[in-house]
Amino acid sequence: MSAVGAKPQAGGAMDVPATIAGIILLLVIIGATYFLVGPGLMFMALIGIIIGGLAIAFGVHFVPVGGAPAAMGQAPGIATGVAMLAAGAGLAGLFGGAWAAEQGLIVAVVTGAVGGGLLMAITCMFVTFIYVYGMGIPCASGKVAKDPITGDTQTEFKSQGTEGHGLPFVSYVGGVIGGLLGGGGGTLIYIMLLDVYKEALPGMMGALPAQIMPVAVSMAGIFAVGMFLVNAVLTAYNITGTIEGPHDPKFKRFPRALVASAVASALCGMVAILIVAM
Amino acid sequence: MTVKVEVIEGGVPHNTILAAGLVASLVLIYLTYANVMSGTQLFSFFGGLGAVAALVWGSHAIKHLCSYGIGTGVPSAGMMAFGSGVIAMLFATKYGVAAPIVAVVLAAVIGAILGFLSNNVLNMRIPVMIQSLIEMAIIGALVLMGFAAMMTGSFEFSPLTSGSISILGLSLPSYQASFIGGSLIAVAFMLGGIAIQHPFNACLGPNWTQDRMLMLAAECGFLSMIAVSVMSMALINIVAAVVSLIVSLVGWYYTYVKYIELSKRDAAGWLDSKPIPDVEGQ
Numbered sequence: 345m346s347a348v349g350a351k352p353q354a355g356g357a358m359d360v361p362a363t364i365a366g367i368i369l370l371l372v373i374i375g376a377t378y379f380l381v382g383p384g385l386m387f388m389a390l391i392g393i394i395i396g397g398l399a400i401a402f403g404v405h406f407v408p409v410g411g412a413p414a415a416m417g418q419a420p421g422i423a424t425g426v427a428m429l430a431a432g433a434g435l436a437g438l439f440g441g442a443w444a445a446e447q448g449l450i451v452a453v454v455t456g457a458v459g460g461g462l463l464m465a466i467t468c469m470f471v472t473f474i475y476v477y478g479m480g481i482p483c484a485s486g487k488v489a490k491d492p493i494t495g496d497t498q499t500e501f502k503s504q505g506t507e508g509h510g511l512p513f514v515s516y517v518g519g520v521i522g523g524l525l526g527g528g529g530g531t532l533i534y535i536m537l538l539d540v541y542k543e544a545l546p547g548m549m550g551a552l553p554a555q556i557m558p559v560a561v562s563m564a565g566i567f568a569v570g571m572f573l574v575n576a577v578l579t580a581y582n583i584t585g586t587i588e589g590p591h592d593p594k595f596k597r598f599p600r601a602l603v604a605s606a607v608a609s610a611l612c613g614m615v616a617i618l619i620v621a622m
Numbered sequence: 623m624t625v626k627v628e629v630i631e632g633g634v635p636h637n638t639i640l641a642a643g644l645v646a647s648l649v650l651i652y653l654t655y656a657n658v659m660s661g662t663q664l665f666s667f668f669g670g671l672g673a674v675a676a677l678v679w680g681s682h683a684i685k686h687l688c689s690y691g692i693g694t695g696v697p698s699a700g701m702m703a704f705g706s707g708v709i710a711m712l713f714a715t716k717y718g719v720a721a722p723i724v725a726v727v728l729a730a731v732i733g734a735i736l737g738f739l740s741n742n743v744l745n746m747r748i749p750v751m752i753q754s755l756i757e758m759a760i761i762g763a764l765v766l767m768g769f770a771a772m773m774t775g776s777f778e779f780s781p782l783t784s785g786s787i788s789i790l791g792l793s794l795p796s797y798q799a800s801f802i803g804g805s806l807i808a809v810a811f812m813l814g815g816i817a818i819q820h821p822f823n824a825c826l827g828p829n830w831t832q833d834r835m836l837m838l839a840a841e842c843g844f845l846s847m848i849a850v851s852v853m854s855m856a857l858i859n860i861v862a863a864v865v866s867l868i869v870s871l872v873g874w875y876y877t878y879v880k881y882i883e884l885s886k887r888d889a890a891g892w893l894d895s896k897p898i899p900d901v902e903g904q
Contacts, residue, residue: 357745358745362742362743365738365742366738369735425695425697425698427694427695427698431701549784557797558797558798559797565805565808566712566802566811567708567712570704570706570707570811572705573701573702574702577699577702578739581694584692585692585694585695600743600745604744607739607743611735612706615713615728616713
């Protein structure tokens with residue numbers, strides 16, 4: 345969280361012409377990939393990458409990102425930026441999923457989701473410990489009068505002049521859901537790219553499949569990390585930095601982020617696939 | 623819609639830094655091609671210097687973008703730079719000697735599309751958004767390519783993916799002992815990512831001065847270069863790696879001393895305390 349200046353007042357409205365242009369761009373990229381690599385494994389991988397990107401973008405909206413105000417106990421959420429939180433959850437998920445990559449797509453994606461969710465659950469728990477026992481502040485949301493899950497009232501716990509503080513229960517649940525979606529999405533991108541590279545690299549480099557395994561794993565891994573960060577930062581731009589969780593009014597902005605991240609994932613996925621296809 | 627909260631007063635204009643950074647970085651990365659011409663690996667350190675040039679430009683590009691208050695924190699800009707840069711850089715390595723140029727062009731295209739998405743689809747409406755994300759992607763690609771060239775002595779696909787290990791004096795080809803196969807690219811990614819976002823994150827505020835931030839950027843770049851030169855010992859011959867290490871240590875020491883000088887110049891007052899106080903008595 346930067347201490348510099350006011351946040352941009354980007355409204356929640358969708359820019360319709362730009363969104364349509366984005367969707368056309370998405371279709372052009374998908375069409376170009378189909379034209380270049382034809383139907384089959386590589387094209388399906390692109391579709392998988394787009395789905396993974398969408399899961400990441402949607403998941404980040406659930407994560408309670410508090411930023412610097414949260415560190416000072418003036419806003420609810422985890423006291424760091426989207427890039428750090430999403431990278432933590434996504435990479436934890438990615439490592440978990442990559443470990444299970446040999447057991448098939450479903451097992452790997454679920455393992456990745458559990459890894460990401462687990463990291464967020466542990467993070468949220470210790471954040472709450474520190475808020476309650478370390479900083480001595482109760483958990484109260486500033487955006488809703490009642491917690492949508494437990495029904496606890498919030499306003500009497502909220503200090504004057506703040507937007508709420510601590511980590512209300514709904515934010516905790518949102519964090520875990522965000523971790524699940526982010527970890528699963530990141531792992532899906534990784535598995536899709538790994539399949540493509542395992543298939544294409546032996547022919548391209550003139551080596552045995554077992555020999556190129558380190559290269560395939562490393563390339564798929566670094567691309568998955570890169571795409572994860574691009575999607576997470578685009579989503580961070582959408583929520584302009586901070587969000588309380590699924591009950592926050594900013595959550596309703598997610599359709600914009602889905603369009604943007606579908607285009608970004610398709611673009612990055614196309615380049616990543618064309619490395620071995622061209 | 624947005625308020626620019628900090629203006630760049632005095633100092634070198636951004637476009638000058640942009641042009642100087644781009645040209646210096648490209649030229650320095652291309653100087654590693656002297657390896658191929660001379661048949662040695664002694665010129666690998668030019669790759670690291672190219673990365674430092676790109677990082678200096680990068681810290682100013684981040685300043686240019688983040689002075690509009692994007693609300694997501696300075697590190698996110700650095701992560702965006704490398705997330706989009708790594709994709710362009712790896713694709714470009716396939717084009718042999720043209721790789722740095724291809725990386726710049728492809729990164730510019732990726733950056734332009736990401737800029738359009740954030741500015742128009744996500745409704746950020748920041749005047750410099752598209753230009754900044756183009757610059758970010760190019761910087762990410764160039765820094766990674768510079769570190770890759772420094773670690774392996776080349777920026778082409780096959781030297782980056784294959785290396786050799788020697789067992790009992792025999793030299794065997796191995797894909798694991800390589801920049802990509804050994805996942806050294808992930809370390810280069812983070813070394814660059816930290817070096818690009820730290821300078822502005824550390825120097826922002828009312829007493830921001832351009833020369834101090836750029837000096838810190840160079841210092842962070844050389845610090846990353848030290849780590850890269852140590853890792854390069856596994857991939858290139860030891861003489862070349864030691865040359866890289868000496869160049870990066872000298873560069874780091876010089877920029878560190880200069881940065882401390884500039885910090886003292888800008889500080890209101892300072893007390894020269896010792897890092898570890900002397901134990902008195904006992």
